[in-house]
Amino acid sequence: MFKSLACAILCASLANTAAIPLGSLADVDQIGSQQGFFPFLGGSGPYFSFPANYGISADIPVGCTLTQVQMIGRHGERYPTRSEAEGIFEAWYKISNYTGKYNGSLSFLNYQYEFFISHESDLEMETTLENSMDVLNPYTGEMNAKRHAREFLARYGQLVENYTSFPIFTSNSKRVHDTAQFFIDGLGNNFNIPLQTISEAPSSGANTLTAKGSCPNWSSSVNGDVLSKYSSDYLEIIANRLNRENKGLNLSKSDANALFSWCAFELNAKGYSNICEVFTAEELIYYSYGTDLTSFYQNGPGYNLIKSIGANLFNATVKLLQESAHMDQKVWLSFTHDSDILNYLTTIGLVDDTRNLSAAHVPFRDHTYHKSWYIPQGARIYTEKFQCSKESYVRYVINDAVAPIETCSGGPGFSCQENQFYEYAKERLEGLNFYEDCGVSSVSHQRELSFYWDWNTTKYNASLVDE
Numbered sequence: 069m070f071k072s073l074a075c076a077i078l079c080a081s082l083a084n085t086a087a088i089p090l091g092s093l094a095d096v097d098q099i100g101s102q103q104g105f106f107p108f109l110g111g112s113g114p115y116f117s118f119p120a121n122y123g124i125s126a127d128i129p130v131g132c133t134l135t136q137v138q139m140i141g142r143h144g145e146r147y148p149t150r151s152e153a154e155g156i157f158e159a160w161y162k163i164s165n166y167t168g169k170y171n172g173s174l175s176f177l178n179y180q181y182e183f184f185i186s187h188e189s190d191l192e193m194e195t196t197l198e199n200s201m202d203v204l205n206p207y208t209g210e211m212n213a214k215r216h217a218r219e220f221l222a223r224y225g226q227l228v229e230n231y232t233s234f235p236i237f238t239s240n241s242k243r244v245h246d247t248a249q250f251f252i253d254g255l256g257n258n259f260n261i262p263l264q265t266i267s268e269a270p271s272s273g274a275n276t277l278t279a280k281g282s283c284p285n286w287s288s289s290v291n292g293d294v295l296s297k298y299s300s301d302y303l304e305i306i307a308n309r310l311n312r313e314n315k316g317l318n319l320s321k322s323d324a325n326a327l328f329s330w331c332a333f334e335l336n337a338k339g340y341s342n343i344c345e346v347f348t349a350e351e352l353i354y355y356s357y358g359t360d361l362t363s364f365y366q367n368g369p370g371y372n373l374i375k376s377i378g379a380n381l382f383n384a385t386v387k388l389l390q391e392s393a394h395m396d397q398k399v400w401l402s403f404t405h406d407s408d409i410l411n412y413l414t415t416i417g418l419v420d421d422t423r424n425l426s427a428a429h430v431p432f433r434d435h436t437y438h439k440s441w442y443i444p445q446g447a448r449i450y451t452e453k454f455q456c457s458k459e460s461y462v463r464y465v466i467n468d469a470v471a472p473i474e475t476c477s478g479g480p481g482f483s484c485q486e487n488q489f490y491e492y493a494k495e496r497l498e499g500l501n502f503y504e505d506c507g508v509s510s511v512s513h514q515r516e517l518s519f520y521w522d523w524n525t526t527k528y529n530a531s532l533v534d535e
């Protein structure tokens with residue numbers, strides 16, 4: 069048995085000698101060399117730390133003791149979703165059917181280029197050591213989650229030192245669940261973690277990590293009038309340039325748009341992407357700002373309903389802070405999707421909601437809403453509660469950088485004094501009602517987010533979905 073297996077592998081590799089893609093095996097220098105692109109890919113590319121930390125140390129201030137930590141995280145690096153893949157495949161078919169020799173920035177295609185999606189079953193999925201295109205890929209969702217777990221232990225481990233059995237919460241999307249499981253694997257063998265899998269179905273109502281999914285009133289076509297004003301000339305410029313350099317190639321604007329997703333997801337799957345090098349710096353800025361605009365008006369402060377959607381989770385996290393003194397469990401870790409995190413940040417008020425983004429031009433000076441900074445793959449929003457002498461304080465950390473509350477940052481490490489924080493939260497939540505504002509009653513009768521409190525009797529185990 070063993071012998072024949074060994075032969076199967078060896079004989080196959082000998083038979084294939086002529087076909088070994090030496091070109092791609094020689095790409096070792098490129099792997100991990102393209103971090104500069106990550107902030108321009110709308111959050112589809114690999115994880116990176118929040119670029120603006122104002123110089124604030126993320127260490128717990130000297131003389132203070134942690135009393136509670138919460139985390140809302142995104143799944144890790146992944147392959148494209150089915151709908152994202154459609155556009156990528158369309159562009160790839162045109163490019164792969166081209167019979168001429170490639171010229172200009174596409175010339176890398178002349179050298180045994182291997183397309184980064186080899187199995188349809190990888191779509192929607194986390195990238196892992198096993199399904200990666202390259203064994204050296206440093207950006208798998210799997211490694212990101214495991215590294216995150218170790219960073220969590222390094223920073224907050226004292227809270228679980230004597231409390232090694234605690235639940236972790238995840239939505240029932242397979243990639244989100246996989247991320248939570250990889251995180252648990254990364255914690256090591258000393259922990260016993262009952263993973264709670266919360267359904268994303270609209271029937272979950274308010275008892276969900278994906279409130280937007282339970283919000284029939286949310287509409288993707290809202291603010292279409294604003295968004296349609298953003299110029300897509302840069303896409304035409306890209307397509308024209310590539311078509312001019314390669315006579316007979318006929319890429320469209322939507323193909324040009326798909327190349328940005330190709331770049332992002334190929335980084336996740338392979339550790340580098342030659343297609344990223346096709347764009348000029350200006351084109352990356354126009355694309356990136358386009359993703360900011362869409363996100364701002366569909367999932368951020370540019371859409372009033374978002375504050376009500378994010379209120380569902382924010383309200384529950386405030387309650388956990390208020391009850392922390394009476395709870396044995398000091399860490400509350402949850403995994404979900406990017407838009408749910410953006411909704412949550414919007415309600416908290418950690419993103420600027422005092423002025424709208426302009427679709428007429430890229431507003432460099434008045435532009436703080438960078439989608440990719442908030443929700444790169446593997447994004448993580450921590451809420452820290454700590455005590456310094458007699459007082460308690462609350463502070464947020466977005467992707468490794470302290471994010472002070474603009475109007476409440478007088479505490480140690482630019483934190484917000486506990487009671488002032490509750491006042492602040494009350495003001496933010498004033499007038500918001502997720503259940504009513506979203507019209508949830510037409511899909512569910514669940515009015516409360518209860519899983520943080522009833523997980524040990526309910527035991528959440530929703531079946532996984534590939535989306």
Ligand SMILES: *[C@@H]1O[C@H](CO)[C@@H](O)[C@H](O)[C@H]1NC(C)=O
Nearest residue numbers: 158160161162163164165166
């Ligand atoms: C190009 O190739 C793909 C498969 O390789 C094929 O399905 C497609 O029809 C071809 N033609 C065009 C115009 O995309």
Ligand SMILES: *[C@@H]1O[C@H](CO)[C@@H](O)[C@H](O)[C@H]1NC(C)=O
Nearest residue numbers: 134225226227228229230231
């Ligand atoms: C955990 O337990 C040990 C032994 O009882 C104790 O020394 C330590 O202070 C405890 N850690 C925390 C964070 O309570």
Ligand SMILES: *[C@@H]1O[C@H](CO)[C@@H](O)[C@H](O)[C@H]1NC(C)=O
Nearest residue numbers: 170171172173312313314315
């Ligand atoms: C290659 O592209 C350049 C422009 O970058 C163009 O001047 C040249 O004619 C192209 N060569 C071929 C063979 O198409």
Ligand SMILES: *[C@@H]1O[C@H](CO)[C@@H](O)[C@H](O)[C@H]1NC(C)=O
Nearest residue numbers: 316317318319320321322323
């Ligand atoms: C290029 O594609 C467009 C549609 O995107 C089509 O109308 C046009 O005929 C094509 N041109 C060539 C030369 O194939």
Ligand SMILES: *[C@@H]1O[C@H](CO)[C@@H](O)[C@H](O)[C@H]1NC(C)=O
Nearest residue numbers: 291370371372421422423424
């Ligand atoms: C921003 O735009 C939205 C949608 O058009 C609008 O409802 C809101 O009042 C605007 N906010 C500000 C601060 O101008």
Ligand SMILES: *[C@@H]1O[C@H](CO)[C@@H](O)[C@H](O)[C@H]1NC(C)=O
Nearest residue numbers: 379380383387497500501502
């Ligand atoms: C917050 O939760 C409480 C119950 O704990 C509920 O009464 C209140 O309506 C909720 N507020 C919002 C804005 O969701």
Ligand SMILES: *[C@@H]1O[C@H](CO)[C@@H](O)[C@H](O)[C@H]1NC(C)=O
Nearest residue numbers: 285373504505506507508510
């Ligand atoms: C949400 O939907 C409900 C039921 O469809 C409707 O009565 C309500 O006015 C809507 N609210 C908003 C803010 O659109």
Ligand SMILES: *[C@@H]1O[C@H](CO)[C@@H](O)[C@H](O)[C@H]1NC(C)=O
Nearest residue numbers: 395396397521522523524525
């Ligand atoms: C479930 O957890 C809550 C809060 O953590 C606790 O008060 C309760 O006793 C637990 N119930 C069971 C059956 O373990």
Ligand SMILES: *[C@@H]1O[C@H](CO)[C@@H](O)[C@H](O)[C@H]1NC(C)=O
Nearest residue numbers: 265526527528529530531532
């Ligand atoms: C969840 O657990 C319940 C009770 O143990 C069981 O009846 C149900 O089949 C489980 N559902 C899934 C999807 O595993």
